Amino acid sequence: MIRTSLLLSSTLVLLSGCASIPEPLRGDFPTSTPAQADGNSQAVRWGGRVIDVLPESGQTCLEVLGMPLDASARPLDLDADIGRFRACKSGFLDPAVFISGREVTITGRVDGEVTRQIGDYSYRMPKVSVDALLLWPERPEIEQIRIHSDPFFGPWWGPAPVVMYPWPLARPHERR
Template identity: 45%
Template sequence: MYKSLLPLPLALLLGACATTPQPIAGEFTAVTPAQSVASGRTGERVRWGGVIIRVEPRADSTCFEVLGRELDSQSRPRPRDRSEGRFIACRAGFYDPEVFVRGRELTVTGTVTGSERGKVGEYEYTYAHVAADAIHLWPKRPVVVEQRYWGPDPFWGPGWGPYWGHGWWGPPPVVIVKPRPQPQPKP
């Protein structure tokens, strides 16, 4: 009897690892921030994510400037060097800039309300603008340091065998979790 129940918890555990968090779950229009600006789309429900560039608390809301990134199967921004365009997401309430710091990953859901002109350095930039109804701050990613065996393989001789060299032949990576240094609060 117990053998038949074993797959159930395992399936639930694995299923929970690959799901989108409830506040940002749902069906949304598949358009990037750059496509939204180029086509002038408004009123569409979107789920966008990326890396926080700047947080601006206002009198009744907080606005986030975000470097848009492609989302993975959990709706978390992928850690890639490619941008899908910058966007500004505003949501009612106060979100502390010391928690929502530059470089953290964020996913928002909301309605595209148009675009907003601004500057990136001296460059005139048009941001997609979203009235956010949900904001999800992702936990920091662990820092991964790989440990490799750089000597002769004890089983196969020098330079040969499953425990030597690069790729999947080396031992598994050693994961070291170190928090990133946080910027100091401005006086």
């Protein structure tokens, strides 16, 4: 009995560490990207970095640079661009919270297209009516610290190897 409960509790602890999609973002969605959207009312789960916040009467729209999502539906920290989209949610989203560069993931339905002038280029992007919106916490910056061992007291003949340790940077919180 003790062995069974110990096995069950250790299994639960191990499984709880696995990546999972947050509850509001769960569901089956097609693998289309903003660049592939055709303007029909398909259900989508897209994510990326906030470019601009556009408060309007009754709703707030976020202009987002689309990025591929990982297994937990968080945007990957890559330079991959899958197209821009405009995500509109009823109510007010504070531009001081949804600042440029923050990562978001949304679920909703494509609700037509909008055109925005970017420099001299007229850019068409899909407009999404948002059902669920998740603002991800900022990623900590990681710095590699190099530690050199004493060359005369290593476990092998010759100098000891250089060891790299990832270490979070202790910088004051800065807004982008």
